[in-house]
Amino acid sequence: MLQPYACHPEASRGRLFPESISTFRSPFQRDRDRIIHSSAFRRLKHKTQVFVEHEGDYYRTRMTHTIEVAQVARTIAGALGLNTDLAEAVALAHDLGHPPFGHTGEDALAVLMKEYGGFDHNAQALRIVTKLERHYATFDGLNLTWETLEGIAKHNGPVISDKGGSHQVPDRASLPYALAEIDAQWNLELETNASAEAQVAAVADDCAYNHHDLHDGLRAGLFTEDDLCELPMVGECFAEVDRLYPGLEATRRRHEALRRVFGVMVEDVIAVAQNRLAGLQPRSVDDIRAMDGPIIRFSKPLYQSLKVVKMFLFQRMYRAPRVVAERQRVTAMVNGLFPLFLDRPELLPEDWQGDVAAAKAKGNDGRTELARVVLDYVAGMTDRFAIQEYHRLIDPDL
Template sequence: MLKPYACQPDQSRGRLFPESYSTFRTDFQRDRDRIIHSSAFRRLKHKTQVFVEHEGDYYRTRLTHTIEVAQVARTIAATLGLNTDLAEAVALAHDLGHPPFGHTGEDALHELMEPYGGFDHNAQALRIVTRLEKHYADFDGLNLTWETLEGIAKHNGPVISNRGGSHTVTDRKELPYALEGVDAMWDLELETNASAEAQVAAVADDCAYNHHDLHDGLRAGLFTEDDLCELPVIQDCFAEVDKLYPGLDPMRRRHEALRRVFGCMVEDVIAVAQNRLTSLNPQSVDDIRLMDGPIIRFSKPLYQNLKAIKGFLFQKMYRAPTVLVERKRVTKMINGLFPLFIDRPHLLPADWQDDVSKAQASANPRTELARVVLDYVAGMTDRFAIQEYHRLVDPNL
């Protein structure tokens, strides 16, 4: 029983390339399944969040993170009467565009691509699902529905806005080229909010990484439980566990406390959304899109507490000395591979040479070649990027 403001699969705006309907699955279920079966999704197994893939088996990868985000998105969407399949599809696709080595790799590629239109992982995800996946006979990409493409593009909010923000531009001319190309084919209404389902996927992403970065940082020894007990929300969760289970084994104590932190975030989002939906009473998905800001979000008090937790993680984890050393090493690898392939494109695999030839024959051969090289390097896993750097550039780094 979906609410009036949920995305209804039988009212979808369809696909760029028309297809017959499935007998057993809705369009949003088919989108979800195509994402799961894509090559880019499989590669998430060996792409990392913070730690490089070889550093340990227990740290989250992009794949395990994505599965956690999808689980949270389904829970929130179901509770709010939204379309769980669409929320899950957007959640499963939201990190497809991330390059190797997490945000470090993204920063390096963005700098390298500055002369050629920049790099943005959300835009790259759209490029993957509309062009780079080449498995179907009738089209490039996955031919996802408009609603799923919209969710990938706009799950963090409107892309074109005068309000500022890390994910926005003020003019369509400033769009990342990968996003501009998709939007030119099919207007994604980048000035508006995304559907409530896509907003759920974005908040589920926040819940998941706030939770698992605390787990991973503890496991890496970058901070201790005592450090966390100085932080809002977390200190109350540890206190509750200590009261209920005095003398609990340290690993169980950690897990019990942090799962309560997770629960606090999810319950807060649901409570805020229920109150706002009741108050604003949207009657369609377009009512959601045209609202003055997102309807799915944390409460103001929890948002402020999460800012304190993120600030702690930034200092203690993302900028920890051991992490910075590794960031410097993998940045050097990206900075070595990218120009090498630009100068010697014959080193790209045989199945990339058609794209190389088209780029070289284009009106802007240097830019188009850089974009081909970007697609290749951004698609690498951590282990493959390391392997190729050692093979082609420096075996000793």
């Protein structure tokens, strides 16, 4: 039974291109399935989280991370009486716009695209699902419902705001072009919160990466279990395992402690949301959108603990010397590939040459349009393909 403030599929605002209703699946289930079967989703298998894809078989990729986020999102949404299918769809789509080499690739492309409208992975995800996936007979993209598009755009909160958040701009004129294009076609109400389901997907993302970055960092030898025992909340989880299972073998001890870290975060989110929902008593999803801030979030004490954990990960993992050295290497690859394709677009594959010709036909705007075509191509690369292309076209030794 869905709560009144959930997104009810029969009340969906529909799709940009009208389609008949499926006999066996709700609109949000169809969105989920289209995302799973998309080319962009398959490429997540070979896109990195922190470590470059070839460094080891056990580190998280964008795909394994995305699957973990979707699992957590379904759990939280189900506990709160929300639409689990919509929460899962947004979770599955939330990283589709990430380029190769994780946030390192994103940072490099943001600089390269500064004079051409910028780059933002959430906006790029929207561009993928509304334009770049070209498989259906009557439309480009996946023709997802308004609610799923809203969730992709706004799961981190309102996009247009004067609060100056990392994902916010002051007005529509400042939007990344990829987001502005779809918003001009179909108003996503970027000044408001997203649905509770999309907020769940965002918090599930936090839960997943806080957990698996600890696990991956341990596996990589960047820190030890003793280091983690000094962290708030994490140390308490290790202490509980030691009390219940004294002398437990190291690998099992690690797993038991970190799965408790996961559990603490998820249970905290559910408890906070239940209390806030009971107090505020929203009667519709529009009540959720109109609230002053998110309804789905961590408690203040846990949020403070997670700030300490994130600072630890920043210092010991994301800025570890070996990770920084790899960041520099792959940044050089992106900085080499993008201008090469921009200056010599004939190097793009044959099936991209139609987009190249259309960009060049734009006259004075042709350079900008061409840069956006090149961005679509480079951002869609997997880690391994980007490395292969750099070695093939530029420098076989880097």
